[in-house]
Amino acid sequence: MIYLDNAATTKPDAAALSRAAQLYGETYFNPSARYGGGFAAHKLMEDARQSLLCTIADPALFDLIFTSCGTEADNTAVSMAKRGNAVTTAGEHAAVYESFLQLRARGVEPRFCPLSEDGSVSPEALLALVDEKTTLVSVVHANNETGAVNDIAALARAVKKKNPRCIFHSDGVQAFCKLPFRLPAEVDLYSVSAHKVGGLKGTGALFRRKTCSLQPILFGGGQENGLRSGTENVLGILDFAFAAENFSRLAEETERIACLREKMWAILSEDFVRISPMDGSPYILTVACRAARGEVLQRMLFDRGVAVGTGSACSSKKPVSRVLEAIGRYDRTTLEGVLRVSFSAETSEEETVQAAELMREAAREYRKKV
Amino acid sequence: MEKVIIIRYAEIHLKGKNRGFFEHALATNLEKSLKGYRHELHRLSGRYLIEKFDETRAEEIAFRVSRVFGVRSYSVGYLTGSELDEMYAAVRLVAPETGSFKVETHRGYKQYPMTSMEISAAIGGRLLSERKALRVDVHTPENYVYIDVRERGNALVFGSFEDGEGGMPVGTSGKGLLMISGGIDSPVAGHMMAKRGLTVELLHFHSYPYTNEGAKEKVVQLARLLSPYTQVTELTTVKVTHIQEEIHRKCAAELNVTLLRRFMFRIAERIALRRGLSCLVTGESLAQVASQTMEGLTSSNAVVTLPVLRPLIGFDKEEIIERAKKIGTFETSILPYEDCCTVFLPEHPATRPKLDYIEREEGKLEIEALVDEALGSVERITL
Numbered sequence: 001m002i003y004l005d006n007a008a009t010t011k012p013d014a015a016a017l018s019r020a021a022q023l024y025g026e027t028y029f030n031p032s033a034r035y036g037g038g039f040a041a042h043k044l045m046e047d048a049r050q051s052l053l054c055t056i057a058d059p060a061l062f063d064l065i066f067t068s069c070g071t072e073a074d075n076t077a078v079s080m081a082k083r084g085n086a087v088t089t090a091g092e093h094a095a096v097y098e099s100f101l102q103l104r105a106r107g108v109e110p111r112f113c114p115l116s117e118d119g120s121v122s123p124e125a126l127l128a129l130v131d132e133k134t135t136l137v138s139v140v141h142a143n144n145e146t147g148a149v150n151d152i153a154a155l156a157r158a159v160k161k162k163n164p165r166c167i168f169h170s171d172g173v174q175a176f177c178k179l180p181f182r183l184p185a186e187v188d189l190y191s192v193s194a195h196k197v198g199g200l201k202g203t204g205a206l207f208r209r210k211t212c213s214l215q216p217i218l219f220g221g222g223q224e225n226g227l228r229s230g231t232e233n234v235l236g237i238l239d240f241a242f243a244a245e246n247f248s249r250l251a252e253e254t255e256r257i258a259c260l261r262e263k264m265w266a267i268l269s270e271d272f273v274r275i276s277p278m279d280g281s282p283y284i285l286t287v288a289c290r291a292a293r294g295e296v297l298q299r300m301l302f303d304r305g306v307a308v309g310t311g312s313a314c315s316s317k318k319p320v321s322r323v324l325e326a327i328g329r330y331d332r333t334t335l336e337g338v339l340r341v342s343f344s345a346e347t348s349e350e351e352t353v354q355a356a357e358l359m360r361e362a363a364r365e366y367r368k369k370v
Numbered sequence: 371m372e373k374v375i376i377i378r379y380a381e382i383h384l385k386g387k388n389r390g391f392f393e394h395a396l397a398t399n400l401e402k403s404l405k406g407y408r409h410e411l412h413r414l415s416g417r418y419l420i421e422k423f424d425e426t427r428a429e430e431i432a433f434r435v436s437r438v439f440g441v442r443s444y445s446v447g448y449l450t451g452s453e454l455d456e457m458y459a460a461v462r463l464v465a466p467e468t469g470s471f472k473v474e475t476h477r478g479y480k481q482y483p484m485t486s487m488e489i490s491a492a493i494g495g496r497l498l499s500e501r502k503a504l505r506v507d508v509h510t511p512e513n514y515v516y517i518d519v520r521e522r523g524n525a526l527v528f529g530s531f532e533d534g535e536g537g538m539p540v541g542t543s544g545k546g547l548l549m550i551s552g553g554i555d556s557p558v559a560g561h562m563m564a565k566r567g568l569t570v571e572l573l574h575f576h577s578y579p580y581t582n583e584g585a586k587e588k589v590v591q592l593a594r595l596l597s598p599y600t601q602v603t604e605l606t607t608v609k610v611t612h613i614q615e616e617i618h619r620k621c622a623a624e625l626n627v628t629l630l631r632r633f634m635f636r637i638a639e640r641i642a643l644r645r646g647l648s649c650l651v652t653g654e655s656l657a658q659v660a661s662q663t664m665e666g667l668t669s670s671n672a673v674v675t676l677p678v679l680r681p682l683i684g685f686d687k688e689e690i691i692e693r694a695k696k697i698g699t700f701e702t703s704i705l706p707y708e709d710c711c712t713v714f715l716p717e718h719p720a721t722r723p724k725l726d727y728i729e730r731e732e733g734k735l736e737i738e739a740l741v742d743e744a745l746g747s748v749e750r751i752t753l
Contacts, residue, residue, distance in 0.1 A: 295582065296713065299579035370713070370714070
């Protein structure tokens with residue numbers, strides 16, 4: 001199996017998992033327990049927190065709250081919009097987008113910034129929506145469907161200049177450990193997820209600038225400084241830290257992966273339309289086969305030994321992607337045939353070429369049959 | 371004293387000399403529906419009694435019983451000794467705390483020292499003196515307490531009659547093959563035919579990779595929801611992808627669905643005959659969609675000799691939906707997965723295709739070879 005659906009989830013990092021499992025097997029205690037074992041579990045978790053923090057942030061400025069997934073981290077962040085209006089983009093993952101739609105019921109006006117032709121958001125368009133009543137701005141770092149990358153540092157700076165009191169959040173699930181990035185002081189909240197970098201499903205985290213006030217959406221035993229109650233997923237957290245450590249080392253692979261992406265595109269260009277921008281995340285190549293159904297191509301490819309995505313796995317029950325539609329450049333016939341190829345550091349050139357050839361073959365076969 | 375479920379059966383008493391056959395089928399089906407539950411099933415005259423089960427699971431067992439065709443009504447009650455004190459102890463468990471009531475006694479054991487009226491009076495009197503908020507009303511009581519004095523010093527005590535599904539025990543009216551899609555109608559059609567005692571086996575057509583595993587999984591779920599009624603534990607699937615591709619490539623687009631349905635009927639009949647099933651069952655309803663016009667139905671019937679039962683033929687969609695909700699398949703039926711036809715669906719399907727036109731178009735295909743190929747893709751999924 002050539003696995004090219006890494007933006008949906010990554011194969012678990014076996015070394016990280018066995019290291020985490022061993023520690024967890026020995027120190028399975030509840031981290032809140034007030035005896036030695038509990039403290040030991042707590043200590044392991046704090047080491048993991050520190051290690052994850054240091055990956056992209058200055059631990060003097062930021063802390064990190066563990067959650068059950070990226071979606072929970074996004075929901076926690078968006079729930080900080082308490083009044084006035086909140087601004088986001090049309091290119092958000094459903095976790096942010098749907099949370100914004102919920103704001104209306106709480107008396108907050110959601111505003112959606114249109115996308116540029118490459119799927120990113122321009123500072124002018126974003127700033128046009130921000131005013132003195134804006135309480136929260138949320139912009140995705142790397143889009144999960146197109147790979148379009150937003151310059152989060154510049155956007156945050158511009159937003160804060162216009163309204164210094166609003167909270168700036170970014171969904172970094174597809175960017176964390178994949179794009180060279182340090183959290184600037186203008187970003188207040190930043191969501192990440194373990195299973196996109198070789199960790200386990202069921203663990204996410206929210207980076208928080210220490211001076212940014214945050215309120216929980218789950219109440220209970222007061223874990224995570226009262227910001228996220230619920231017994232901590234120690235195994236998932238340890239594994240997240242180890243996996244991210246290994247994954248970050250592969251950041252040097254970025255250039256090689258960008259080459260793979262272009263190599264693949266060279267093979268596909270005759271039969272597909274390119275949706276991913278040239279300067280987007282090197283890990284994502286989204287293309288469309290006009291007049292075909294992406295989902296059918298996806299299954300044809302899976303049966304030939306290649307796993308790729310269509311649009312976003314989370315929204316693939318809907319026929320056409322909301323995000324790709326928002327770009328406004330493509331008609332429905334194109335959007336029905338979308339395939340998303342997402343690479344990992346493990347992807348080889350040989351696999352890339354083979355997968356691209358199979359994709360081309362499947363597209364041609366589809367056209368012949370249907 | 372022990373908790374029991376009393377089961378009364380429907381229609382079976384009409385069947386004269388065949389009574390034993392029907393009773394046996396009902397008992398077999400009750401046993402099947404209670405598979406996995408510790409219990410004993412005993413036959414009394416005109417009734418069945420479920421005993422020796424885990425009393426904390428009485429509700430689950432009663433729910434299963436309520437879905438077995440042939441059960442007219444059932445009651446959860448107590449089997450107790452027939453001494454007055456013993457019966458009263460059970461009555462206390464089923465009797466209401468407030469409101470009006472009536473005790474109704476049936477005395478099957480005629481040698482019992484008291485008459486039915488005397489038993490009712492004695493039990494009712496004790497209950498009245500203990501529960502001050504109760505009053506007797508023998509004409510229109512809000513609640514009943516039923517006592518059934520039986521032979522060998524036993525009595526059954528219960529508080530209400532619950533409706534069963536009625537109908538005939540599955541397996542007493544032959545066997546058929548239901549063509550089940552992922553939609554709302556076909557599970558309802560299967561339910562209706564099973565209610566008349568037909569053993570309903572299930573056949574589903576898919577066109578992977580144009581349809582996905584989700585669509586197939588949805589049919590498996592529907593089949594599981596049907597199985598408490600139908601007792602069927604298997605789903606057969608057949609892949610018709612190549613047939614659809616060939617029709618699409620060679621025949622008039624407006625006949626896509628008509629032609630595919632004729633293939634489905636042919637395949638279904640071959641499978642039915644192989645398994646000794648004597649009819650096909652579909653969820654078609656006259657004029658509901660383009661392929662369900664009189665001409666559409668005729669064109670499907672023309673390729674088979676087995677009778678095709680269409681229990682929903684005269685139903686409105688709303689009526690079908692109501693039934694689907696009642697039997698519990700509706701929620702699953704409306705899950706958003708595409709079933710067989712949609713990828714190749716023509717924009718304007720023919721609603722009144724003439725048979726000679728259909729046959730002319732179909733003549734462009736290798737019918738037998740395609741049917742054989744599809745039959746080679748049969749998969750049997752255990753539910």
